Amino acid sequence: MGMRIGRVSGLAIALGLSACAASDAKPQTTASAAPAKQPGKTYNHDPYPSTYKPYPGVPTLVTNVTIFDGEGGKIDRGQILFADGKIVAIGESVQAPAGATVIDGTGKVLTPGIIDIHSHLGDYPSPGVQANSDGNEATGPVTADVWAEHSVWPQDPGFSRALANGGVTTLQILPGSANLFGGRSVVLKNVYARTVQGMKFPGAPYGLKMACGENPKRVYGSKGRQPSTRMGNIAVDRATWARAAEYKRRWDKYEKDGGDPPSRDIAMDTLRGVLAGEILVQNHCYRADEMGIVLDMAKEFGYHVSTFHHAVEAYKIADLLKANGTCAAVWADWWGFKMESYDAISENLAILHNSGACAMIHSDDANGIQRLNQEVAKALAAGRRAGFQISDATAWTWLTYNPAKALGIADKTGSLKPGKMADVVLWNNDPFSVYTRPEKVWIDGALLYDANNPKLRPVSDFELGQPGSGDVK
């Protein structure tokens, strides 16, 4: 039972399961003074590598179509050609090779595939039974050692809904927000596979999920342990970053000078990756004042916050976010489900944008991910009513290019530039209208959803043979 908050307190239930494992075990380093003759051998930074391979497509030309290029550009009655999985050309008129499939896009709109930077598909899948509840390792506030990809169930029926109803082609799966350091995220192509490695976005950097505010202090405070307050949250954060800095120093030295290798600590590997700029911090944080604290903490320890997630009060500090080069990933109008969401306003995105900050939509929800275009439409309408002038094409950056930047994959997807992945949605009308749905979705140039072809409607193993299997959803 229960409302959105049910989801949030659902994690509290999971907590009763086990006592706290020592997630903060100190790395047992052996101080070594061995003379360094040659560099030390580093550990594998990619031990579960992507095995994703694009599916075959055909050279495709879409004509007479309105195009939002994802970077703020719009072409009326434009054309786009993609082949071999990549965007080849885009413009008012493009040359297509003989034999290319030509699709008349009259009355339709073509956009880059939507990128959801905040999803729990696979780690909180449907059906949401306890046996499948794998999103929060809520046995200690610092679990930087866990990796979301080790929880993702690639048979979650939610992936198919996000594709067919939502036009989502890329998504970041995050651990939950029970913990201050929730673990590593994983970026996926929204293409079903037998293993999670088969979905992993090739070359996408990892993220580290962190969380501010109510959830960590409630979850651990209720167990009578630190943190039980917001100051406790930051105290544990700082102690952890201090250890991470030391770990990094030892490993950097070893990799440079050799000698006895320091002990491995899987959690610290991730934090070292953050301090080295290889892993991007994805920080759940609602309140403006807390985001302000986190930005200083990042400076204190020398890391960068890629994006604040949820960030319902980001509008209050839009200038500060801009100055720090930190993005905000927000909902359109979620509000009031918990205390720290009380000041949410629908103009959040518009104010962020108007202040020059990097802003984007996100879902955090298996239903919301099916309507991110509509969420942006609501935020856009609220912004315009408040007097902000924002074009439709600019607003589309909140759905694709900005999340691509925040995930470190903007060189590969998120806009329709030649050479980029052909992750493309053809909408049957204006995607900012409530009456519009995806008609076709291509990922790396492969047609993986077509509203006119029931055979191109993915059905996960779980749904096979169940009531309603293969139905329109």
Next chain:
Amino acid sequence: MIRWLIGTAALALAAPCAAQSVAITNARLVVGDGSAPIDGATVVVRDGKIVAAGKGVAAPAGVEVIDAGGRYVTPGIVAGFTRMGIVEVDGVDETNDAAAGNSPFHASIDIAPAINPKTSAIALNRAEGITRAVVAPATRGSIFAGQGAIIDLGADENSVTKPRAFQFLEYGESGAQAAGGSRPAAMVALRDALKAARAYAKAPGAYLDQGRDVLVNRADAAALLPVVEGRVPLLVHVERASDMRALIALKADYPALKLVFVGASEGWMIARDLAAAKIPVLASALNDLPESFETLAATQSNVGRMKAAGVQVALGIINDNDARQARYEKQYAGNLVALHHVPGATGLSWDAAFASITGDAAEAIGLGGEFGTLKPGRRGDVVIWSGDPLELSSAAETVFIDGVKQPLGTRQAELLKRYRQPQEGTLPKAYER
């Protein structure tokens, strides 16, 4: 306790606000009964009620005239199932009166005195064109949640349109859990309670209220009496097709029971049975995931398929931001229209979709004669919209409830005003208001 007393006093003392007389001309009129919009129409409201609405209706002399300029003029949105007015912040227990797990009372819980017209969600949804809502308590510790109310969202102290308007029950997975762990346990609890209500009716004075063997206390039995007698509808949250069948079967023993199903994600699978049993449905519009094993067959085509089979279906919001986001019903209805353009899917026409959040919602709870449409005699709940009310870019511009023009301010609007430019000025933000 103190809160309860104040609530009751306010209810008793509140005087209805003076309703205006107004004629809205040049309207794109939507009556709310599933009929098509009528351009160039006039709506006349007098003494808080709709007097006339249609083309060729003349504005009476001496009343205020509002030229709608061709814009949509519709009945206010009726939120078919909510927890609005009894919750301020879901996660803050002190502000959440939806459920009472430690109370010995269940069916007898009456949420009407707990309705707080100052709840932020009421102001916010009023500004979005929602004017009436079905408000249900939530279950904890029993399959019975208690007696829900119908409210208006007017900016006055008198929110309750109809107290004790229905009883709310959880069946299916939630009901099983509340009943001790299984659906059969929930069914026997339901049957036993209905039996107790009948026993109470025969001899109220003799009804045992003490002792180990009494599972349904006197207050709960008394509250269930109008349910057994069919004077008050029994709203049941149920999702799985077979669970709906089991509840329909209950009517063999309790023919007067007025069942209304809430949620009903698998309703399409037994749509003909629902239609034959004349059971209205307050459906979750867009459930399309097997979020549990009782919604395996969920599809967004559910509402359209039920409607096509003759089921009386309206939209409700259950377990989906139900305390605060009734405004989503407009978007949900719009999405059902969108299905019209998806091959193989079954949606609703625009006219039917709009009725599913106005007239049909009122009909589902037996109050179609009171509100939900702009037919003569209905309450003067009228909204003028900036555009198509189901479209994401539209906003409610003018809202009347019981003929009273409503203020549309919200906390959110105040925050926007303060932070439109986030930087501090000559004084701290705390001085900007």
